[in-house]
Amino acid sequence: MYLxxxxxxxxxxxxxxxxxxxxxxxxxxxxxxxxxxxxxxGEIIVVAPDVPRSGMSSAISAVNPVRATLIKKxxxxxxxxxxxxxxxCVKLALDRLSDRRPDVLLSGINHGSNAAVCVxxxxxxxxxxxxxxxxxxxxxxxxxxxxLRADFSQAVKYAxxxxxKVLATGLPDGICLNLNIPNIQNVKGLKVCSQTKxxxxxxxxxxxxxxxxxxxxxxxxxxxxxxxxKLGDEWALAQGYAALVPLRIDMTDYAFLExxxxxxxx
Numbered sequence: 062m063y064l065x066x067x068x069x070x071x072x073x074x075x076x077x078x079x080x081x082x083x084x085x086x087x088x089x090x091x092x093x094x095x096x097x098x099x100x101x102x103g104e105i106i107v108v109a110p111d112v113p114r115s116g117m118s119s120a121i122s123a124v125n126p127v128r129a130t131l132i133k134k135x136x137x138x139x140x141x142x143x144x145x146x147x148x149x150c151v152k153l154a155l156d157r158l159s160d161r162r163p164d165v166l167l168s169g170i171n172h173g174s175n176a177a178v179c180v181x182x183x184x185x186x187x188x189x190x191x192x193x194x195x196x197x198x199x200x201x202x203x204x205x206x207x208x209l210r211a212d213f214s215q216a217v218k219y220a221x222x223x224x225x226k227v228l229a230t231g232l233p234d235g236i237c238l239n240l241n242i243p244n245i246q247n248v249k250g251l252k253v254c255s256q257t258k259x260x261x262x263x264x265x266x267x268x269x270x271x272x273x274x275x276x277x278x279x280x281x282x283x284x285x286x287x288x289x290x291k292l293g294d295e296w297a298l299a300q301g302y303a304a305l306v307p308l309r310i311d312m313t314d315y316a317f318l319e320x321x322x323x324x325x326x327x
Contacts, residue, residue, distance in 0.1 A: 076137075077103030077228055080163035080192070082150045083171065084184030086113045087132065087142045091170035091204065091213055098217035099224055100137060103164070107140040108154040110147060115173075117146045117184035119191065129153055147188035155195055165227050166192030169202030170216050172209070176241045176294040176304060177257040177283065186239055186308070193237035193310055198227045200237065205298060206244035216242040219251060219303045235310045241294060242303045252302040257293035258286040 079102060083092045087109040096105060108129065127145035134140070141158055143150045151166065168188040175183040185201045192199030200223055204216040219242050232238065239256075242248060264281040285295055294304035 077164040078159070078161055079103050079105050079224070080151070080154055080159065080166045080197070081105060081107040082109050082147055082154070082166070082168050082188045084110065084113065084115050084117060084147045084168075084188065085172050086110050087140065089113070089172065090209065090211065091172055091202075091216070094213035094217050095167065095170050095202065095220055096138065098221050099167070102221070102224060102228065103137075105138045106154060106159050106163070107138070108143055108150040108158055109141075110150060111142040111144055114146055114184055115171075116182050117148070117187060118182055119148050119187040120146045120184075121152070122146060122149050127153060129158060147184040148191045151188050151191040151195075155197075163192075163197055165224060166197050166199040167202060167220065167224060168192075168199065170213055170220060170242075171201075171203035172211055173203065173207040174205040174241055174298070175201060175203040175239060176205075176298060176306075177259045177285070178261070180239060180256065180306075180308060189237045189239070190308070190310060193232075193235065196234065198232040198237075200224065200227060201239045203239075203241045204244060205241060211244065215246070215248045219248065222251070223305065237308050237310075239294075239306045239308050240303060241298055241306075243298045243301055245301055247301075248303055249301040250303070252297040252304055254294040254297050254304045254306050255290075255292045256306050256308070257290065257295040259284055259295070260286070 122145045127149050129141045129143045132140050132142050168185045171185040180186045189199040189201035202220045261281040262284045265277040266280045270276050294306050297304040
């Protein structure tokens with residue numbers, strides 16, 4: 062009996078540990094759908110913001126303290142609500158809340174696209190970058206639907222597929238993945254892509270407050286600088302494919318670095 066118990070404990074300890082977070086909040090349906098889909102892959106610890114904190118990029122809480130509240134603990138699943146940003150959630154999970162190093166970090170599934178230049182602003186991607194900085198294979202996951210009632214049935218399948226690949230093979234040091242899934246009933250497949258060049262334009266809507274003063278609401282349109290680029294993530298999404306883009310933490314342009322070496326001065 063004692064030997065059997067030991068074997069059982071060892072088997073349990075060998076299960077992969079998956080750290081989950083997001084920027085839509087602990088109760089977001091994208092996160093809940095992801096948890097349900099990937100539970101067979103291993104043990105799960107979730108540390109996610111207590112309320113939506115989209116557009117936070119890699120922001121951290123440098124002045125105010127951060128609190129974490131345990132909201133669920135059952136076999137194979139532990140969930141914490143955190144008052145901080147998505148990056149705070151990852152930092153807190155790794156430093157205080159997880160009793161062992163996660164094998165993979167999954168951030169999402171976000172309500173809304175994080176393709177192209179959105180990686181700069183996204184709290185979903187910011188959390189994946191944070192995991193990557195700590196040497197944990199990390200994936201940002203997004204569905205191109207902002208609706209609170211979005212259908213994640215297609216997105217979770219691709220999220221699980223990529224998670225399985227990453228668990229099996231790992232990722233190079235300093236590299237994380239950004240997966241976007243189109244909001245359609247039948248996704249055609251997965252394309253490995255580059256980040257589309259573009260920018261947001263017409264970014265604010267002007268209105269008036271009750272006393273007639275102007276107020277500005279963030280809105281905008283994405284201007285695609287390369288709509289015919291069949292290697293880009295925006296093209297893949299428009300054609301009905303899930304788009305997977307490898308991102309790097311080191312943003313140094315090494316080619317240009319060599320060109321400006323002559324700027325050096327002792």
